[in-house]
Amino acid sequence: MPPTPASLTDGHLVLREWTDADLPAMSELFDEPDVAQRTPLASPFDRAAATAYLAMIRRTRADGTRLHLAITEHGGPPLGEVLLGVGQGAIGYAVGAAHRGRGLAAGATRLLTRHAHEVLGLPRVVLLIEPDNTASAAVARAAGFRLTAEPPVTVRGNGRTHPLLTWAHTAPAAS
Secondary structure, three states: OOOOOOOOEOOOOEEOOOOOHHHHHHHHHOOOOOHHHHHOOOOOOOHHHHHHHHHHHHHHHHOOOEEEEEEOOOOOOOOOOEEEEOOOEEEEEOOOOOHHHOOHHHHHHHHHHHHHHOOOOOEEEEEEEEOOHHHHHHHHHOOOOOEEEOOOOEEEEOOOEEEEEEEEEEEEOOO
């Protein structure tokens, strides 16, 4: 993965690297039932979990396999996270419960998708979403993703097995 700017922005949202100062915000954002149910993050997500997660973020950033960015408005405090698994071209996100319904996930997904296509050269970016996750399906549509006809991917996590549907975004044709 080529060097990535310290932040990506659309003039309102700023996606930036996580810092040590963000550890309390991480715990607040990610220690909640919906995040525990829909993501592989530790639960409870306390300070120790946040510290371990930040160490993993830095490792995977350094080895070029993943990019995790805090979602902020105008560079303020973190409101959530958007991430890209570079090898699979898979984006994921989590927005704190107090900040949902404001278009943060869709905006962050659009920004990171554009970066994946234009800077990283990924021809296809995907979201893997549970069939009953209507909020994430709405994010996918708002970010320009389309549900594919690919068979569901079955994953095991958080003590359960669940199918994930593939939503895809293809890089625009060069003009």
